Amino acid sequence: METLRFALENLPQIMDRTVEHVSLVGAAILIAIATGVPIGIAITQNATIAKRVLYVAAIIMTIPSIAFFGILIPILSPFGHGIGYLPALIALVFYSQLPIIRNTYTAIMNIDPALRDAARGMGMTALQRLWQVEIPMAMPVILNGVRNAVVLTIAIAAIATYIGAGGLGTFISRGISQTDSRQLITGAVAVSLLAIAADLFLLLLQRLLTSPGLRTRN
Template identity: 75%
Template sequence: METIAFISANLPVIGQRMLEHISLVSVSVGVAILTGVPLGILITQSRTWADRVLYVASVIITIPSIALFGILIPVLSLIGQGIGYLPAVIALILYAQLPIIRNTYTAIMNVDPALREAARGMGMTTLERLRRVELPLALPVIVNGVRSAVVLNIAIAAIATYIGAGGLGTFISRGISQTDIRQLLTGALFVSLLAIIADYALLGAQRLMTSPGLRLR
């Protein structure tokens, strides 16, 4: 009951922190899509480069978030942005790369070779084949990678409060430092709710982007 009363009394602040959290995640995932999807398509041309890129992305995602923030602080301090929004977004962009690149690469590589041959037989160029055949078939798997990246970044963004990036993690950090279970539960609850809502919204988008024939299969 105390937690519910705390939430009721602090709804404007919770709304502000949630908007900060959404901003961190949406900007970072948006940039990750713009970089990760083209990179995932590009590495389908070379198995060697695919292995290298996926290995680097896998290594990055294993770095603890606090350690990555710590690495970025002295680097970005050179331009006066050592703490706050920018290092948090950069770290989240790096964490979002693996699921997006991996799913894009896997989706393109798993397109039926017979469809590629049919597209070639119709006289399509490589770019036309990619745009009109491969990407529409790969899109549901790519969106699934985006779903994973969004849920992952919602969780990691909660830790970004320790470098002054704000977000819902503020309640968690204050709850820990002040031994206040109300703030701790509030932060954890709204981070979880945000992740669930985002996941279901992207699941709906994924289903809409799946062609009826593939959906039935």
Template identity: 60%
Template sequence: MDTLVLVWNNAASIGRMLVEHVLIVLCGVGCAIVTGVALGIVITLNERLAKAVLYIAAMLMTIPSIALFGLLIPVLSLIGQGIGFLPAAIALFLYSQLPILRNTYAAIRNLDPALREAALGMGMTPWQRLLRVEMPIAVPIIMAGVRMAVVMNIGIAAIATYIGAGGLGRLISRGISQSDPRQLVAGAVIVALLAILADMVLAALQWRLTPEGMRPRRARFWRRGPVSYNNTAEAR
């Protein structure tokens, strides 16, 4: 109850922290989607390049977030942006690369060769084949990588408060520094709820972007409504 009272009494400031948190994640992951999907498509053309790019992306994931923030501070200080929003967004951008890159590469690379041959037989150019055949089929796997990146970086963004980026991490850091479990619990719970909500929204978007014939049967059931008993045999 004490935590709920704290949240209610500080709803305005917590709301501002929530907006800051969402903006950091949107900026970092949004830019990563553009570059990660594009690069993931490019590396499908060269296996050696793919191995090198994926290895570098995996290496970036092994760097602790605090260390990465620390490495970015002296570099960005040269342009007067050593702390704050920019280094946090760049760190999230780098952390988002691996799941998006890997899923895009796997989705395009493992596409059924018969589909490519059919597209070629229809006279499609490589760009038409990519946009009309390969990308629609790859959407579910690519979106799975995006969901993973978003959920992961919502948690990492909380640490960005230690470099002045703001966000919900302020509540957690204040709870630790002031030995106030109410702020600590409030910050942790709100971050967790935000991650769950983001995953649900992206799951719905993934379903919408997936070609109808590839959507899960349960999703089609709920969209079209239950099958009547009179049509059971026909449905089978």
């Protein structure tokens, strides 16, 4: 009851922190999609390069987030952005790359070669095949990668509060430093609810963007 009372009394602050959290994650995901999807498509042309790119992305995922933030601080400090929004954004973009690149690569590679042959037989160029055949077929798997990336970055963004990025992690860090279980639980529950809401929204979006034929087959 005390935690619930605390949450209700601080609802405006929770909403403000939620907006900060969503804006940070949203910007990171948009950048990750704009870079990760083209990379995933490009590496389908060379298996060796694909293995190396996926390997590097997997290594980045193994770096503890707090350590990644620590690496970025001395790099960005000379530019006046050692802590705060920018290093958090850069770290989240890197962490988002693996699920998006991997799912894009896997989706494109698993398209039935007969469909490509049929598209060639219709006189489509490589670019036309990509936009009109391959990407629509790969869309469900690509969006599944985006869903995974969003849930991951929502969780990591909570840790970014330790470098001054704000967000819902503020309640968690204050709860730990002040030994206040109310703030700790409020922050943890808020982050979890945000991740669930984002995942459900993207699941709905995934269904809407999946072509009716693929939806029926699935």
